Every structure is written in structure tokens, then in C-alpha cells.
Amino acid sequence: MFKQDLTFRKPLMNAAGTLALTPDLRGLGDLGGLLDNFGAFVTNPLSLRPRAAAAQPALIEFPGGFLLHTGLPNPGFHAALKRYARRWSDSPLPIIVHLMADRPEETQQMVRQLEDLENVAAVELGFAPLLADDIILLVLEMCLGELPLIFSLQSEQVLSLGPRLIQNGAAAISLSAPRGALPSPSPEKKGELISGRLFGPALLPRALEAVRSAAKLGLPIIGSGGAYSKEAVAAMLMAGALGVQMEAALWLPGESKRDS
Numbered sequence: 001m002f003k004q005d006l007t008f009r010k011p012l013m014n015a016a017g018t019l020a021l022t023p024d025l026r027g028l029g030d031l032g033g034l035l036d037n038f039g040a041f042v043t044n045p046l047s048l049r050p051r052a053a054a055a056q057p058a059l060i061e062f063p064g065g066f067l068l069h070t071g072l073p074n075p076g077f078h079a080a081l082k083r084y085a086r087r088w089s090d091s092p093l094p095i096i097v098h099l100m101a102d103r104p105e106e107t108q109q110m111v112r113q114l115e116d117l118e119n120v121a122a123v124e125l126g127f128a129p130l131l132a133d134d135i136i137l138l139v140l141e142m143c144l145g146e147l148p149l150i151f152s153l154q155s156e157q158v159l160s161l162g163p164r165l166i167q168n169g170a171a172a173i174s175l176s177a178p179r180g181a182l183p184s185p186s187p188e189k190k191g192e193l194i195s196g197r198l199f200g201p202a203l204l205p206r207a208l209e210a211v212r213s214a215a216k217l218g219l220p221i222i223g224s225g226g227a228y229s230k231e232a233v234a235a236m237l238m239a240g241a242l243g244v245q246m247e248a249a250l251w252l253p254g255e256s257k258r259d260s
Contacts, residue, residue, distance in 0.1 A: 006122055006148035006171040006220075008243045010039030012233065015177070015224050015245035016098035016124060016152070017044050017072070017197075021080055022087040023095075037233075041093040042245065043080075045126055047100040048110060050076035058194045060182045065200015066248070067182050072100065077110050085117055094121035096150065101125035101139050108142040115146045122148040122171065129154070129179055133161050137168070144169045150222065152176040155210040162219050174222035174245065175210055178203065199248040201228045208239050215240020 023041040054071030074080065077099075088095040097114055101107040107125065114120050125143070127136055136151065143149060148171035153161060155175060162173045177197035184192045204226025214221040223241035227233050228249045236244045 006150070008039040010037045011237060011241075011243045012037040013040040013096070013222075013243060013245050014038075014042050014250050015247040016042045016126065017177075018247050018250045020044055021046075021074075022084050023091045023093050038093060039243070040096050040121060041091060042096045042124060043084075043098050044074060045072050045098045045100050046074050046077050046080050046110070047072075048077045048103075048106040050074065050079065051100075058184070058196065060185055060194060060196075062182060062200075062202075064202025065198060067180060067194065067196045067198055069194055069196030077113075081113065081117075088120060089118040091119055095119055096122045096124050098124040098126055098152070100127075101143075102128050102131055102135070104135065104139045104142045107139050111143040111145065111147065111149075120147065122150055124150040124152055124174060126152040126176060133157075133164075136161065137164065140165055140168055140170055148172070150174050154178060155206060158210055158214050158219070158221070159217065162214060162221075163217060166219055172220040172222055172242065173214065175207055175224040177225065177247065178206070199225075201226050201232075204228075204232055204235075208235055211236055211241045212239040 021043050051072060051074050053073040054069055058069045060067045097120055099107055099110050111123055114123055125139060150172045151165050151170050152174045153176060158173055180198045181193040181195045184194050207223055207225030211221050211223040220242050222243045222245060223236035224245035224247060227236060227244050227246050233244050
């Protein structure tokens with residue numbers, strides 16, 4: 001069915017939301033040699049229509065990591081294709097396009113257009129928190145085609161929904177950033193809780209457990225969360241991950257953060 005199988009010549013890649021919309025690893029250093037093991041590039045999340053940043057974006061540190069609330073701003077799918085499709089085609093790394101997939105019909109439209117692009121190796125599908133399983137399964141049914149589909153799930157969904165997705169044709173499951181809430185650091189908003197995605201080395205134990213549990217069920221799983229060193233990446237691969245997504249350790253100042 002797929003025009004190519006989901007395989008990674010090298011096991012590392014970035015997580016969606018960390019390196020903007022086109023591969024450019026200049027300025028990252030070598031991250032202890034980890035960049036030599038990059039086998040794919042994952043774009044920032046794209047929605048069909050342009051999406052503005054959150055009205056009050058926030059980055060709040062906690063021991064071992066930080067919470068990020070951005071609203072997932074992006075230029076919209078068609079604008080991104082117009083600007084980046086040629087760069088994706090010319091990239092030395094295979095491209096995995098991450099789509100915000102809450103609306104099945106819109107997601108199907110985007111996936112079908114991606115099937116015609118050179119060097120797009122797979123589509124990663126992300127979902128809003130608490131979206132019903134039936135909608136995620138419908139997205140799978142409507143979007144199956146020539147490109148492998150990777151479903152980005154919260155760790156608690158991996159074991160409950162992951163097997164059904166794989167049985168029905170998904171190529172792999174990836175771990176999405178867990179969510180949490182922290183008090184606002186702003187004196188004007190004392191006591192207000194800010195919700196967002198969690199990043200940092202402190203996520204590694206939970207991520208490793210999710211990878212190991214998924215691998216025991218035979219699920220093709222891409223690990224993410226806390227992979228900040230060669231040792232952490234090696235632990236995920238030993239736990240059964242077929243690939244590992246690095247996240248906040250890769251962030252560059254400027255465009256990468258603004259577009260995340």
C-alpha cells in the first residue's frame with residue numbers, strides 16, 4: 001500500500017515543534033555526536049488554516065524541565081507547501097510532515113496533497129488533548145494511502161489505542177509531549193494555572209516505561225521525552241524504540257522557538 005516503508009537509516013530525529021519547518025541543523029554544534037545519527041526531519045505542526053500564537057504564551061521552568069504554552073502557531077498548510085516543498089525535496093534528510101489532525105476531512109485533504117511531494121517519507125498526526133478515540137480512528141481510516149502514518153499519542157493512550165491503530169494500518173506510534181499545569185510566574189496572575197506541553201530530562205523515566213510497554217506488545221514505537229544524551233537515546237533504543245525524537249535540547253533561538 002505504501003509507496004515506501006517506514007524505515008530509518010539512522011534512529012534519531014527531532015520532535016515536532018523544535019526545528020521550525022525545514023531542515024537546518026547549522027548552529028546546533030554536534031550535540032555530543034548525536035547529530036550524526038539523524039535519519040529524518042520532523043516539521044513543526046501544521047494546520048490547514050493559518051494559526052496565530054496564543055494570546056499569552058508562556059515558558060515556565062520546573063526542576064528537570066519546563067512547561068511551554070504557545071498555541072502552536074503556523075502559517076497554514078498551503079502557505080507552508082508553497083514556501084517549503086522545494087526545500088523538503090532537496091533535503092538530505094527524509095521529511096516527516098506533522099499535521100494537526102483533529103478534523104478528519106481536513107486532515108485527509110492535507111495527506112493526499114503530501115502524497116505527491118518528493119522526499120516526504122511519512123506523515124505524523126497529532127491530536128488535541130481528550131479527543132475521542134473514535135475520531136482518531138476515523139482519521140486513520142480516511143487518511144490511509146501511499147504515505148506511512150505515524151500517530152502521535154499521549155503515553156496513556158499508547159497501550160489503549162495504539163494496538164487498534166496498528167492493526168488497522170498505522171505505520172507507527174510516537175510519544176507526544178505530556179501535558180501539565182503550573183502556576184503563572186506573573187505577579188498579576190498569581191494563583192492562575194497555565195496549561196501546556198512538558199519538556200526536559202525529567203521526562204525520561206516515564207518515556208522509557210511507555211516505550212518498553214509498547215514494545216512488549218509489539219507496537220512500532222518512536223520514543224520521545226528526556227532524550228538529552230547519548231545514554232538516554234541508547235536506553236530508549238534498548239527499550240524497543242524504532243526511533244527516538246529529540247526535543248528541547250535542539251531548540252535554536254529565534255525562528256525555531258517562535259514557530260514551535
